[in-house]
Amino acid sequence: MLSLMKNSIDIFQCPVCYGELAIEDEYVICVENKHRFDIVDDIPLMFVEGSDGEYSDRITQKVKLFYEENPFPNYDESDNPGLLIAKAESSVFAKLLNDELPFNIRILEVGCGTGQMTNYLSLAHRYVFGVDLSLNSLLSANNFKKRNSLKRSSFYQMNLFKPVFKVESFHAVICNGVLHHTHEAYAGLRVITKLIKKGGYIILGLYNRYGRLFTNIRRTIFSMTGSRLHFLDAYLRRQDITYSKKKTWYLDQYENPYETTHTFGEVLGWFEQTGIEFISSIPEIGNILPLSDDYKLFSKKSRGNIITRLISQLAMPFLTNKEGGFFIMIGRKK
Ligand SMILES: C[S@@+](CC[C@H](N)C(=O)[O-])C[C@H]1O[C@@H](n2cnc3c(N)ncnc32)[C@H](O)[C@@H]1O
Known part of the structure; x- marks a missing residue:
């Protein structure tokens, strides 16, 4: 039980007082101040409210309730590792990520939902930690893991504003489609970039202000x-x-x-302020054509200028509309 957590207990911290954690038979306990966290179906319940005030807590609670009722993206009953790979690799992004991320590294997926990406990336010998607010999503993620005897993924209930991990614990942090459901995406980014080792990567997916145009009209x-x-x-x-x-x-x-929406320029500014060097994006800045087969997520691309960034974003509703106006920015911690 909880073998991945046991083997890497040194990277964990109490989300309340940041003390060391230990695993007892039926709960996780904070060594210093005895804060205690239950475990349900191998998932430590370590969600605690943020400390940014009532407004942010209200949003967190609303979003939590929503994803407890509607776990996302969910599995089909017949899903198995083969189908998980096939479905993941129908997305160019997931395939590139899996091809380019090294083996034997430690990855954190923040807001993992039902854990498709966490489980998928763990298939190729990586240790992947999935965290989310929604216990029902995590139960579904863990159920898939157990049914298919996956050994290197694990799941934790956590509020990204109150991490259960120490700073600089991960080679890569993936956070897709999450921060735009928090009270302040940039505040969330500040917290999660601290968890990346120097030289490690952030993979950040957000709704784009221009790309989301048709979704907003349809709504x-x-x-x-x-x-x-x-x-x-x-x-x-x-x-x-x-x-x-x-x-x-x-x-x-x-x-x-x-939900909120964001732009390339905004995220570039956030990267600068959090010590992150821009590496690449999807869609590629300054290129409105689909990604070429030899596109490399982790090799440095141009950050463009205000005009090329605007053109790429204005093209999004016409080119990437079926993904709901989503863009991904990849950066490396300096
Ligand atoms: C749209 S889903 C994305 C799920 C997954 N990343 C994907 O790409 O399929 C957003 C997820 O973010 C989680 N989330 C939102 N706010 C969070 C927070 N403060 N801490 C942890 N997870 C959060 C939600 O529970 C939900 O599962």
């Missing part, structure tokens, strides 16, 4: 017309996806209790 249309015009969304039109996965997508995209 307005759907709120006025009900489900009749759901075919306007490319994902909801697909024939190869179950009703339950479509429902999960619909709720996440159109009924989410809180």
Whole structure:
């Protein structure tokens, strides 16, 4: 039980007082101040409220409730490691990530949801720690892990504003589609970049202010017309996806209790202020064509200028619209 946590207990800290943690039979305990965290189905429950005040806690609670009710992205009953690989690799991003991340490294996925990426990356000999607010999402992630005897993924309930890991513990931190559901994405980035080792990577996915345009228009249309015009969304039109996965997508995209949108320029500014060097992005800045086959996520690309960044973002609704206007920025900790 909890073998990955036991083997790396030195990177863990109490989310309340930052003291050392120890694992007892039925709970995790803080050595110094005896803060105690239950374990459910091998998942330590270490969620604690943030310390940024009532407004941020209200958003965290709303988002938590939403994802407890609607775990995202969810599994189909027939999913197995083969299908997990096939589905992950239908996304260019996941395939590139898996091809380029070295083996035997320690990765943290913040806001892992139902753990597809965490489980997928762990298949190729990497130690991957998935954390999320939503226990129901984590139970589903862990259920997949157990059913398929995966050994190198593990899951923890945690609020990203109150990490259960010490600074500089990970070679890479992945945070996809998460910070735009928090009270302040930049505040979240400041916390999670501290967890990266020097020379390690942040892989950050956010909604783009321009890329999200058509989703916002569709949200307005759907709120006025009900489900009749759901075919306007490319994902909801697909024939190869179950009703339950479509429902999960619909709720996440159109009924989410809180989301913000961001730009390349904004994230570049955040990177500078948190000691992160820009490495690359999807879509590529200054290139409105699809990524070429030999695109490398971890080799340095141009950060462009205000005009090229704007052009890339204005093109997003037309090129990447089916992903809901999502962009990914990769940076290296200096
Ligand atoms: C849209 S889902 C993304 C899931 C997964 N990263 C993916 O790309 O499929 C957003 C996830 O962020 C989690 N989340 C939101 N705020 C969080 C916070 N403060 N701490 C930890 N997880 C959070 C939610 O519970 C949810 O599972």
